[in-house]
Amino acid sequence: MQIRFWGTRGSLPVAPKAQAVRDKIAAALVAADGRRFATVAQAGNFLEHEMPFAGAHSYGGATSCVELDVGEGAFIICDMGSGLRELGLDSLRRCAEGRPREWHFFLSHLHWDHIMGFPFFVPAFAPGSKIVIHAGHADAEAALRRQQEEISFPVPFDYLRADIEFRTLEPARDYTIGAVIVSCIEQHHSHASYGFRFTDKTGKSAIYSTDSEHKIDRMDGEADVVSFFANADLVVCDTMYSLADSVSMKEDWGHSSNIVAVDLCHEAKARRLVLFHHEPTYSDADIERMHLETIRYEELTRAEAPLEVLCAYDGLAVDI
Structure with missing residues (x-):
């Protein structure tokens, strides 16, 4: 994967x-x-x-969009941020090389930065494309249609020529998409968000968990998250803020810090953590500084096996 x-x-x-x-x-x-x-x-x-x-380099500027590629079958994509436009074009290139024209989306939630790329997703305009949108929210279709109403966007949702299907997911259930098993967990965020766990046929697992607030003074209430992260090979985690920001002026904004991400992954015995959902006001130097500080914090708090800490940037590819 x-x-x-x-x-x-x-x-x-x-x-x-x-x-x-x-x-x-x-x-x-x-x-x-x-x-x-x-x-x-x-x-x-x-x-x-x-x-x-x-x-x-640059950590990039596109909003949340992450692909899980098992090398065959349908495309599996987490969220539809502005990075989706480039992914869509690249996936069509791979379709021309033999991949099926089928895309499965897993939406963490419906805030605009996580769905804004869909009106620019070229495969949605092409007859013969099959798109399945999975979400824990029953109103996912309403959200995507609303952003393409005439007052907001010139091309209406009904103009799209792909075969588009919406499926509502339930926590604590496993779903099979080709060679991947998917489960989800509800998270702490406005209008709720959902984290996803993907496991391939070799048993390797990846977590996609963004837009979830884990408070440093309430970590004893995170047992469900630790269980969901347990023994994951890779955890993509919301680390939007520094710890200082998350406990002061940005508390209750629905996001987490690099520090709590390390603590959760240590307790869950995860193998790798990817810092993700970077604050838009942070410069490349700010993000790099947070990455280095996170590596040092992990070293100081490590009790057992090391946790490798990576920092996401547009274009990063990680094999697990």
Whole structure:
């Protein structure tokens, strides 16, 4: 199973400001210290191996959209954030190479940053496409139709030519999608959100859990989450805020911190954690700093096997 990240920001898409790009170029020139590069490849090698990630790359600006690829069968996608547009185009390329034209979506919830990509999902406009939208919310269809009403979008939902089906999921039940077994859990968020556990035929499991608030002073009430995360090979977790933000001015906003994500994964004996749903006001340097702080916190609080801590960015692919 491979997990691909097409959108990793929370709340709204962000684009790099001209000043931020300028600062990255200036920092790279200073770090190069007068060296000359004969080719673009040589310059790229310098950026890749001698610059920090935030100095040579970007964590991206698209909102939540994550693909689980088992290498065959239908496409499995978590959420429909703005990263879905690029995923849609790439999936059509793979369909041309033999993949079936079938897409299964699992929606964490119906807030706009998690569904805003669907009106730009090209396969939905193509006859012969089959799209199945799974959600714990019975009003998922109403939400998707509403964002394509004339007052909000020029193309109505009924203009889409794909065969579109909605299925309402129930917690504590297993669902089979091709070679993958899926279950869900209700989470703490406005209008509720749902986390998903995906297990492939080899027994490998991945958790997608975003837009859920876990409070540092109420961790004794998270037994259901720990059980859901138990022994997962990979946990994609909402770490939108630093701990300081999550317990002060942004308490009860429906999101969690990097610290509680580590604590939950340690207790659940998960193997890898991916920091996800990045705060849109955080710069690349801010996100990288949080990543390094999280790695250090994990080392200091580790009791048994190490938990590998990754940080999601648009384009990241992780094999499990």
